[in-house]
Amino acid sequence: MRNIVCLLSLLALVPAQDDPLEEGSDSLKLYALHCSPCHGPRGRGDGPGGRFLDPPPRDLRAGPFRLVSTLNGRPSHKDLHEAIAAGIPGTAMLPFAHLGERKVRTLVEVVRAFNKRGLEELYKDAVASDDELRELVQSQAAPGELIPRGPETPDTIDSRARGRLRYMQMCAACHGADGRGTAMPVDPTAPEAKIPPRNLTEGVMKGGIESMSLFNRIRAGMPGSAMPAVTADALGDDGVWDIVHYLRSIIPAGAQALHSPMGWRMFVPKIEGELPTDFDDPRFAKARDVHVALAPFRAAEFTVRGIIVRAIHDGTHVIFRARYADATRDVPGAKHPFPPDGLAARVTNYKVPPVLPIPGLPLPLDRAMWLAGAMPDEKDPVFDHVEPRFLNPDRVCISPIGPEHVGRGTWRDRTWSILLPVKPERGGQVESGGTMGVSFAVFDGNLRRGPLPVAFSPWQTLVFE
Structure with missing residues (x-):
């Protein structure tokens, strides 16, 4: 917890510095918190979570950048700003507009600085002096003129x-x-x-x-x-x-909006009495459905693209009622020795938490997980049953906080309906009038991916009645 408080204290909103990559700088710590789990500590695309993603995280030093609007193919400030703020739908790159305008601008400067470092490494042996190297890097990194574009013709x-x-x-x-x-x-x-x-x-x-x-x-x-x-x-x-x-x-x-992950505010009414055990408990009528779009770990295996969630609380627990489409019911057994379907939720009152866990920096959060059956032995280092080359040697997919296996689920008409209760303890308390963050992950056993979810959500904000 002390490490987290120290890290937060260093993330003040400040203008971009001369060297955004200076050790200990606020800009580099902002990047470390939100970007390094995928893009790596030095922007090489080698973060601990990157090995599980397809397409893989961008190597910010080497480029090239895909989404550009310039003649020379170098991204403008606006190109990078839009990619960071809006994310890249259909990939694991989530939107970061929730960080605020100034922090997004800071991250743009960090990305530019990493790209220049990469160009310096590429050209350092091809020039005679440091001044020549700086000029060459500056010319190669600078965005060109915007693509000329005539006025849009009538759409007929x-x-x-x-x-x-x-x-x-x-x-x-x-x-x-x-x-x-x-x-x-x-x-x-x-x-x-x-x-x-x-x-x-x-x-x-x-x-x-x-x-x-x-x-x-x-x-x-x-x-x-x-x-x-x-x-x-x-x-x-x-x-x-x-x-x-x-x-x-x-x-x-509407397809783009339906499948673009966003962070929403979810109103969580308070109920009285025992926790609901029935998906059709009438007390859920007080809450409203919220569509939570998901991002895939692997774009080619994007089998679950969103979940519909309601949430209520009793002052101690948060109870989620979730539904999502799944073409197959995967329950492990003697004739089906594969990973199960499932749903996990993380809750925390940590302000603006990172999307993925950071090794060595456990966050104050609570997790709950419902599974249709037993997950493969987590002591087995082989984590991908389709491509065994995907290993988990440093166990980055094992949370330092073990989730409770709770809740209940039913599969009917190619749809899972799941009740998932969470009792926040490490991540804060449920308080009327207060807020808390929640993110979801969905498992699809049909893909044989062991404990790797098929998709995950950005953080949503729970607002407690």
Whole structure:
């Protein structure tokens, strides 16, 4: 606890420093708390949680950055700000807008500083002096001019029809004629081929579905991936807008919002009497459903994308009623020796907690977990039953605070309905008029991933009646 208090005291909101990476600086400590579990202490993408993520965390030193709006492919301040504040839907990169404008700006400066450090390492042996190195790094790191963009043309049936033709000519080779991203790569051995084309019909785009964002993705491409830039020489602005209008016609309305993780405020009414044991307990009628969108650990295994939650409390416990769709019921047994389905919740009154645990810095939180059966022996270092190369040698997926296996769940019509009570103790107390943070994680035994959840949520705020 003392370490946490000391760390919090160093996270005051201050303007960006000359060197954001200076040891002991507030900016580096802010990064350490919220970013290092995935991106690593020095921005190399080697954080303790990164090994379980796909796509892996960005190496901030090496780049390249995918979401750009400049001619030279270097991200502008606005590009980085939007990626940090809004997150990257469909990946484990959650939004951090809740940190506030000044802290997001500070993190932008940290990312830029890491990128410059990486360029210094790359070019240090190719120049004759430190001054020459600084000039070269500055020129390589500086964002270029913004992509010129003519005014958006009217979104008409004719424009969409022209866009469909241009899409077939310029996009279908990768994204497929139907937009589902199932086409085979031209060169399966190329490094870029490891990044599959986006399924456009799901409607979840890394940089957003706004017309301007789609225009930039087409014009700038996505550096470091197989998505090329379409230059003005290859296609004029009117042609790009036609493709944008066609894409927006096949993107399901509301899909981006439905699947973009956000932190919400959940009103938690107080009840009297014993804890509910029935999912249909009438006392849950006092609460309202909140859709909590999830982020995947592995994008290709995003089988549970959100949960619907209500919460009530009795002054001591918080009782969550959760529902989510799951195509398979996975209950371990003699004929099914695989990990179970399940739901976990973490609660804390720690202000602005990090998304993932930080080794060596246990937070004051309480966890509760409901499982459909026994989890594989956690003493077994092999944690991934599909790809045994994914090991857990330093046991980063074992919480220092063991969760209680509580609650009850039923599976019907491809839907889990779960009651999950949590009694906060380490993470604070339930107080009328007070608040507390909660985050959720869902397990899908069908994926054979051992104790690794399939998806997790950002922190939500519980507001107690």
